[in-house]
Amino acid sequence: MKLHWSPRSPYVRKVMVAAHELGLAERITCVRSVAALPTPNPIIMADNPLSKIPTLVLDNGDVLLDSRTIVEYLDSLAGPGVLVPLEGPARWRALSRQALADGLLDLLILWRNERAKPEERQTEAWIEAFATKVNATFDRFEQQAGDAPASSFGIGEIALGCALSYADFRFAELNWRSGRPHLSSWHQSFAARPSAQATEAVDG
Template sequence: MRLHWSPKSPYVRKVMVCAHELGLEGRLQRVRTVAVMLRPNPDLMRDNPLSKIPTLVLDDGGTLFDSAVICEYLDEMAGGSLFPRGGAARWQALRWQALGDGLLDLLILWRNERERAQPLAELIESLTVKARAALQQLDREAAAMDAAPFGIGHVAIGCALGYLDFRFGAMDWRGDAPRLAGWFATLSERPSFRATEATDG
């Protein structure tokens, strides 16, 4: 399987964390791929018309995207337990994944906006308020996340917090969310997270 990949992408990191947890990282041929919002990549678009990563090209030539779909595919392939099969545990895991992915979405939009020549102040303020609200919610749920079996929600939230450190280093989110900070410190010691830290390389 070929994975359109970048060491900077938090959504690619989600896939790679899952691959490590499931023992599938050796099955993925990583293809370094540039995906920039303002410059569609014609090579990538042959596999994904949205020109987004991660995109997984299967051995039979089929393709899967986005990270949520790819992660669930890998979990099923390996017979894993990152996605609970049913009941309250499944909905909680999917909810946490949605919260982590949603936080990532707004952080990426925030970063893109602040890089513009004339950032829209109202948008920056709105994104800041939403990000802090998400972090406060996660801080309230840190004990529940700690008690729950490791799953896709932990992966998504961990990758969002890792991106926050990578691209928003000046933001003192740990001071506002100390329980979440402690949870993340423990999560970051997992081999799958240590092996997939974002780099500018």
């Protein structure tokens, strides 16, 4: 399997954390692929016309798009149901947790793009909205971290760990740990996992 990959993409990291957790990482060939919003990459577009990563090309030539689809596929190879519950309330809780964590990532990426503009082109109302939504989401995860069993680890937790690590990587000034002891402790345990250490984001 070939994965269009970047060491900085939190969505690619989701896939690779899952692959390590499932024992499938060695079956994936990572191809360094730059996916910049204003510059379509023809190499990625040969497999994914959206020019987005992660994109996984299977050995039979089929192409899977989006981290959620790819993780479900990897889970089906290893289980299924190891990281993504197959049915019932556990499935909907896991998918909802993943959706909230992915939404947090989406907000952080949009916020980063906005603040990268020249100051006179930035929209202050957008920046304020990003900050409000991001902090409210941190607070929701703090509440959930206090209620959830520490042993639980699946796609929702992978998505959350990658989102919080991305906040550290690109928004260290947010100091999201302040006033959120449960979430801070939870992320410390995530960061200690071999799968997280093997996929830590780097600039390069």
